[in-house]
Amino acid sequence: MFVQQLINGLALGAVYALIALGYTMVYGILQLINFAHGEVYMLGAYLGIIVLGVLTYWGVTAYSLPVALLITVLVSMAFCAAYGAVIERVAYRPIRNASKLAPLISAVGMSIILQNFVMLSQGKEYKNLPPLLPSEGFSLFGANVSPVQMFILSASILIMVGLQFFVAKTRLGKAMRATSQDRIMAGLVGININQVISITFMIGSSLAAVAGVMVTLYYGVVHFFMGYLAGIKAFTAAVLGGIGSIPGAMLGGFMLGLIENFCASYISSVYKDAFAFLVLIITLIIRPAGLLGQKSVDKV
Amino acid sequence: MKKIISVSIIVMFIMTAFGCTHQDNNVIRIGAAGPMTGDQSKMGVDLRNAVELAVAEWNEKGGVLGKKIVLLAGDDQADPKQAVSIANKFINQKAVAVVGHWNSSCSLPASKYYNDANIVMISPATTNPQLTLQGFKRVFRVCGTDDQQGRVAADFVLSRLHPKRVAIIHDKTAYGQGLADYFKKALGDKVQVVYYGGIIQRDPDYKAVLTTIKENNPDVYFFGGIYPEAGRLVRQAKEVDLNIPMITGDGVFDPTFISIAGKSAEGTYVTFGKEPAGLSTAKTFIEKYRAKYGDPGPYSIYAYDAANIILSSIAETKSTDGGKIAEYISKTTFHGAFGDIAFDKNGDVTKAPYVIWQVKDGKFVEVP
Structure with missing residues (x-):
């Protein structure tokens, strides 16, 4: 059963990690906690259910499930990237140079707007997706690894490796790192900062969209309020790993998923959220910058 | 100029405030409370629809005591705090009786307010035994207990x-x-x-x-x-x-x-x-409900019966006093859509099948 809990925890952690990446990337570049990010994840989940519905209607799902899933993920990513870019343009860019509090409030406002927008347009009820993939997967040391869990783990690891490569090796990744180190200086050497920031938001949002589609497949229910708690958890994961650090967000996400699962199974299922936050507090006392975070040195 | 505008705005506010508190005394107000938004919203809406149907039927027959019946809907969001504020709202609006709430966690705190304010409360769905063990004379339920x-x-x-x-x-x-x-x-x-x-x-x-x-x-x-x-x-x-x-x-x-x-x-x-569909008394209810709102929810028929019990008791006692109505309810056997309903000394139904x-x-x- 330990293995089963491990796999459940890793699958949940992968989802947290994908959302946490969006938080950490935006924080790295703007020192802003994008509280609307959880809602982008929720939008991704809704888009997933809508696109899958349309594809099923057209018969694509019956023709080939992997093709349908791929189209769903891509469409949802594209839409959420657009949402991310628009959120940045509307809510953050006009007040980028204002005091730190203003964008934070703007973020909370954006989150409320998106939640209510989805509530009004899609309804307050749970939307359900019947299980598309079989629940029986392959057996690993007596644990059942379902196809959805395999999909979540493989896709998220692939995406994370890709993202790490993108940030470390490509020109755009370099521009991103430069902007995060010093926005004004990066602008002076000819980097289009607005574009880089937009792209950061788009990448973060499309990762949240992947997480949203995965969760839709995994749990089969979406709800307009689902982004709130997921957003808080992913934010916790980002802080746990060290906010601003991309490997940190991944580590934090997986750790949070595992902590929640093991606490729920071995200590108390009622207090699993409490334990997740307890671990966060302890980590922050010992390492204030998070597990992989760098101590911030005052720039002179 | 600015002063005139601000004064007129204040006057307008005061007037609208009066408009809100102004009460028409020629109607009888019945409350319907339940979770009408949130993830349990279907239950609250089912409940409200059923009460609305009962009220519409009575109004077609000319209301009760010669007065029109007005339905007040309260959304408690399945949240105990919200339930208390709905209870206070109903008390301020001078409701005679309330059908609700749906969740046990909402009915329990709200019941005290209703009882203290002399309002009859009949819950169609709260099954927690504690509800009727609090010694409140005006609190009933038409469903079974846990x-x-x-x-x-x-x-x-x-x-x-x-x-x-x-x-x-x-x-x-x-x-x-x-x-x-x-x-x-x-x-x-x-x-x-x-x-x-x-x-x-x-x-x-x-x-x-x-x-x-x-x-x-x-x-x-x-x-x-x-x-x-x-x-x-x-x-x-x-x-x-x-x-x-x-x-x-x-x-x-x-x-x-x-x-x-x-x-x-x-x-x-x-x-x-x-299954209510098997009961002959339930047939007309299900047909009417379906024509207006679609398929009835599991608790719609209970809410409908609760509303009818309240309204017929008002008619029989010729009173809008919560105490009198409650006394009548506790002594009478009602012929509801779900069969005969009678209450024991606590306010529970005598048979809960x-x-x-x-x-x-x-x-x-x-x-x-």
């Missing part, structure tokens, strides 16, 4: 499923945990309870607790809670290879449960009242 329900579930499990080991989970609410406790008590020491624990409402992931249950190797598991959580539980149970039947209470008796869980819902046992239902081919079927 100790009856827990006993029926336990009897069924013991006599038909013959398990050796049982797991019990609940959603930590007044309803869910209460029901789970009554079930556990009714089981006695005849079987071994290998797991007892709570889950968090609205949490999407229950795999951890289900895996732990699997580890304890029970033959059946009981869930005290509402359908959104139950749907996710049975769905995820299949994913962690937990292939034992779930038995649960009336809060899960809704088609939404099956649509969330899909095929995984098959075989789930639910305790609920008898719980039966066992099972999900078969995507539908709830009564287990013979």
Whole structure:
């Protein structure tokens, strides 16, 4: 059963990690906690259910499930990237140079707007997706690894490796790192900062969209309020790993998923959220910058 | 100039405030309270629709005591705090009686306010036994209670499923945990309870607790809670290879449960009242309801009966005094759509026929 809990925890952690990446990337570049990010994840989940519905209607799902899933993920990513870019343009860019509090409030406002927008347009009820993939997967040391869990783990690891490569090796990744180190200086050497920031938001949002589609497949229910708690958890994961650090967000996400699962199974299922936050507090006392975070040195 | 504008704005505000508090004394106000938004919203809307139907029928016949009946709808969002504020709103609006609330956790705190304000409260769905044990003379319910329900579930499990080991989970609410406790008590020491624990409402992931249950190797598991959580539980149970039947209470008796869980819902046992469609008295209600709102929810007929009990009692006593109405209700046998209803000294129905239902081919079927 330990293995089963491990796999459940890793699958949940992968989802947290994908959302946490969006938080950490935006924080790295703007020192802003994008509280609307959880809602982008929720939008991704809704888009997933809508696109899958349309594809099923057209018969694509019956023709080939992997093709349908791929189209769903891509469409949802594209839409959420657009949402991310628009959120940045509307809510953050006009007040980028204002005091730190203003964008934070703007973020909370954006989150409320998106939640209510989805509530009004899609309804307050749970939307359900019947299980598309079989629940029986392959057996690993007596644990059942379902196809959805395999999909979540493989896709998220692939995406994370890709993202790490993108940030470390490509020109755009370099521009991103430069902007995060010093926005004004990066602008002076000819980097289009607005574009880089937009792209950061788009990448973060499309990762949240992947997480949203995965969760839709995994749990089969979406709800307009689902982004709130997921957003808080992913934010916790980002802080746990060290906010601003991309490997940190991944580590934090997986750790949070595992902590929640093991606490729920071995200590108390009622207090699993409490334990997740307890671990966060302890980590922050010992390492204030998070597990992989760098101590911030005052720039002179 | 500025001053004139601000003064006129203030005057306008004051006028609208008067407009709000102005009460028409020539109507009788009946409240309907339940969760009308949020994830249990279907239940509150079902409740309100049924009360609305009853009120419309009475108004067609000319109202009650020569006055028109006005329905006040209150959305408690399944939140105890909100329920209290709805109760205060109804008190301020001078409601005579209230049909509601739906959740036990809402009915319990709200009942005190209604009773103190001389308002009759009939809950169509609150099954927590505590509601009518508080000594409130004006509080009634038309459904059964959780100790009856827990006993029926336990009897069924013991006599038909013959398990050796049982797991019990609940959603930590007044309803869910209460029901789970009554079930556990009714089981006695005849079987071994290998797991007892709570889950968090609205949490999407229950795999951890289900895996732990699997580890304890029970033959059946009981869930005290509402359908959104139950749907996710049975769905995820299949994913962690937990292939034992779930038995649960009336809060899960809704088609939404099956649509969330899909095929995984098959075989789930639910305790609920008898099928109303089989009763001749219920036929007209179901037809009328369907014509106006679509298929009635599991508790619509209870809410309809509760509204009719209130209105006929007002008509019979020729009074809008909560105390008088309550006294009449407690002494009378009513002929409702769901059959004859009479109340005992606490305000519970004298007979609460719980039966066992099972999900078969995507539908709830009564287990013979």
